[in-house]
Amino acid sequence: MAANASSRATVLLFAVYASLASAxxxxxxxxxxxxxxxxxxxxxxxxxxxxxxxxxxxxxxxxxxxxxxxxxxxxxxxxxxxxxxxxxxxxxxxxxxxxxxxxxxxxxxxxxxxxxxxxxxxxxxASAGSGGLEVTGTNAGGGLLVPVKAPVVAAATVALIELGLL
Structure with missing residues (x-):
């Protein structure tokens, strides 16, 4: 469970930083x-x-x-x-x-x-055609991750808090 949460947190953090960089x-x-x-x-x-x-x-x-x-x-x-x-x-x-x-x-x-x-x-x-980021892959438990399109910082922060990682 902790590996799964850690994997999701990594994807969310990556998406947040990509979103900030692409403003x-x-x-x-x-x-x-x-x-x-x-x-x-x-x-x-x-x-x-x-x-x-x-x-x-x-x-x-x-x-x-x-x-x-x-x-x-x-x-x-x-x-x-x-x-x-x-x-x-x-x-x-x-x-x-x-x-x-x-x-x-x-x-x-x-x-x-x-x-x-x-x-x-x-x-x-952003839409996929306008430079938006879509992250897909598998988590540490082998399950498929749901695509994430460059979330805003607030949404990612809430998700990390819910995962207990912030």
Whole structure:
């Protein structure tokens, strides 16, 4: 039993480290950065965002903001109750720490309405075609291990605690 738990822990640790190493930093808007007149829906299409990835917003700090908002605030281009990220440097990095939809706008007058709004759908793991890690094999007891796709750190930590190895 202990060998089986140890084998599972090794696979989980390997997957966690691979997941961390494969995190991607995306420069929002690509060469256009965070500014009016960019189609951010087009920029985000075709990209697979996963937990641990980062969004780098580059902008003129006196002209724009990066504000994380709810869906309704995104739809209404209103960030009155929203949390503005660090907007003092002109370089704001947001780590995508949870799965689901994440909404960002610029709250400067008319900027959101002019297209400075971004929504990204964050997955827990990358798909096999996007560089996700799949680990298979047999454990020390000879049984087949269930495939594991690069779990997030929190999930792996919970599993290790449940196995009594942390």
């Amino acid at each position: 991607t930093t995306y420069t929002v808007g690509g060469v256009h950065s965070w500014m009016t007149g960019v189609d951010y829906a087009d920029w985000a299409s075709g990209k697979t965002f996963v937990v641990g990835d980062k969004l780098l917003f580059s902008y003129v700090r006196t002209d724009h903001t990066v504000t994380k908002v709810s869906k309704s605030e995104y739809d209404a281009c209103s960030g009155s109750d929203a949390k503005s990220e660090d907007n003092t440097s002109g370089l704001t990095t947001v780590t995508l720490a949870t799965p689901g939809m994440h909404y960002f706008i610029c709250i400067m007058p008319d900027h959101c309405a002019g297209g400075m709004k971004l929504v990204v759908n964050v997955s827990v793991t």
